[in-house]
Amino acid sequence: MAARITENEWTPLEGALPATTSGDTVYVIPTRLPVRDDDEDDKLPRYTDQMRYFPKEARNAAPALPVEFSMPSGSRKFISEYSIDPDMWALGLAVLTLSNDWLIFVTQSFIDMRARAQGWSPEEAQELPLKVSIVETKTSRTVEIEGKGSEVIEALRELKAKNSGGKPIGKK
Amino acid sequence: MARRGRGVGLTLMTWGPIPPSGGPHRDRYLEANGRSALADADEHYAIALGMLGDLAASIPIVHSPLTKPDRDARRAIQQEKAREWAAFNEVVPDEIVEKLAPHIMRSENSAVAAFNFLEDHELAETAHAAIHRAAFMRSGFTGCAVYIKNDGVWTRCSMQIHQIRVGASVGIESDFECSICGLLVEDCDVHMSGLPYPKIAAKTESGKCNICDADTCAHEVGKSYEVIAYGNAKNIKMGEASIVDRPQYPMARIHEHELDFGNLREQHDLVANIERGEIQCQECLGPCEGLIDFRQWMPRVSRKDLSIGGAG
Numbered sequence: 001m002a003a004r005i006t007e008n009e010w011t012p013l014e015g016a017l018p019a020t021t022s023g024d025t026v027y028v029i030p031t032r033l034p035v036r037d038d039d040e041d042d043k044l045p046r047y048t049d050q051m052r053y054f055p056k057e058a059r060n061a062a063p064a065l066p067v068e069f070s071m072p073s074g075s076r077k078f079i080s081e082y083s084i085d086p087d088m089w090a091l092g093l094a095v096l097t098l099s100n101d102w103l104i105f106v107t108q109s110f111i112d113m114r115a116r117a118q119g120w121s122p123e124e125a126q127e128l129p130l131k132v133s134i135v136e137t138k139t140s141r142t143v144e145i146e147g148k149g150s151e152v153i154e155a156l157r158e159l160k161a162k163n164s165g166g167k168p169i170g171k172k
Numbered sequence: 173m174a175r176r177g178r179g180v181g182l183t184l185m186t187w188g189p190i191p192p193s194g195g196p197h198r199d200r201y202l203e204a205n206g207r208s209a210l211a212d213a214d215e216h217y218a219i220a221l222g223m224l225g226d227l228a229a230s231i232p233i234v235h236s237p238l239t240k241p242d243r244d245a246r247r248a249i250q251q252e253k254a255r256e257w258a259a260f261n262e263v264v265p266d267e268i269v270e271k272l273a274p275h276i277m278r279s280e281n282s283a284v285a286a287f288n289f290l291e292d293h294e295l296a297e298t299a300h301a302a303i304h305r306a307a308f309m310r311s312g313f314t315g316c317a318v319y320i321k322n323d324g325v326w327t328r329c330s331m332q333i334h335q336i337r338v339g340a341s342v343g344i345e346s347d348f349e350c351s352i353c354g355l356l357v358e359d360c361d362v363h364m365s366g367l368p369y370p371k372i373a374a375k376t377e378s379g380k381c382n383i384c385d386a387d388t389c390a391h392e393v394g395k396s397y398e399v400i401a402y403g404n405a406k407n408i409k410m411g412e413a414s415i416v417d418r419p420q421y422p423m424a425r426i427h428e429h430e431l432d433f434g435n436l437r438e439q440h441d442l443v444a445n446i447e448r449g450e451i452q453c454q455e456c457l458g459p460c461e462g463l464i465d466f467r468q469w470m471p472r473v474s475r476k477d478l479s480i481g482g483a484g
Contacts, residue, residue, distance in 0.1 A: 034345070034411075035343040035344075035345060035411025035412055036409075036411050036412070046345065052348065052357060052358050052403075053357065053358065053365070055358065056357070056358055056360070056361055056364075057364075059361055060361065060364060069358065073356065073358075073359050076358065077345050078345065078346070078347075079343055079344070079345055079411070080343070080344045080345075080346065081341055081342075081343050081344075081414075081420075082184075082185065082190075082340075082341045082342055082344075082419060082420040082421055082424065083339075083341035083414070083416040083418060083419055083420055084193055084194055084198070084416075084418045084419070084420055085193040085194035085195075085420075087194075114195075117192075117193075117195070117197070118192065118193070118194050118195025118196065118197050118198065119192070119195050119196035119197035119198075119200070120195050120196060
């Protein structure tokens, strides 16, 4: 089965996007509202706790990987929720263009992080459900891809090829 | 004034490392802790039974579970079992009951823990039966006094509480500082949580050792020690508590709940009896009526009824 792809149906939360976007950097964006809605002065979106270690772990696996939080240090807030994890993990990203060379690598790093965090084998982790929401900051276009990890990676390959003007990698 | 709904007390989190949230790590965590708790429950039940010597052969036996909920049938069985226990207690010396009581209480608590860990495991029914077994003996020997709280009558009866298969999930916002360098963990690319790194011993602003957090210890200031990196929680801001069917902390469950005794302000004698510890809940003596899951339980309680307990 192929991943489910929707375009321009999802909108990032206000304040989630980076102030400036550098060419090849992949920005991890927050996808949650504050847990309390009674503070009028603090409406900034929150990262889920899974994201706290993600850019660091991804850079640790590949030191040159240009992945960072969209919000600067000191302004980021994280929500920890203590029920068992949903089956589907979700990743929010912002890039200058969808042809970004690192989108696939960053998404794969996220799948790998889940494997390490929960004890799955790399092969098992590829089969777990995943949703990746991406904003192309240059055009404000948004894409959401949902499916097994391996399907999402394949969909990202096709998306990159389409947006690079070439044929999908691995396709004749 | 309209009577409010019945309340429950929830444990939100428990001390210690955060349990794995899912996947094979969580399965192993639940199984290891569940088996350990079940073994403890078995061991202390056996000790308690052993203390009875030859009398153990004539101890009242737990009634088999009811095939469907039936309050009248259950109450009749409860009363019969109460009579059996009253007769049995006539022949058991008080000093034996005193000695076995801590073991049977421990067996009951461990059985509850085992069931919380193993509720989705093939040993779930074994753990469930261990709760009934221990609670039945505890109630038979020492009873189960109810108590007054917030103008209501409450119980910590594990037999009643374990049947409600719901838990608590708390939403928290917090920072985590790297235990080695003090940077926010997401900004520290050097130290990975769970791995060992050298750290120079020093005193913190509050005078504690930065290696072990003790006021006095053997760590020498200025000397390097190998320590495991972890995230130190700071700036914790509590959010909401939700009721969920599978809490990440397996023991984040209801620990007490309110019984329906009507308006206590009109029942002075009852209140006096409860305060003297004379009113016993005998639910533990009755048979199992089955479990109540998240969907069945939620309509029975409103958010305002939840009395939230701290880390237990």
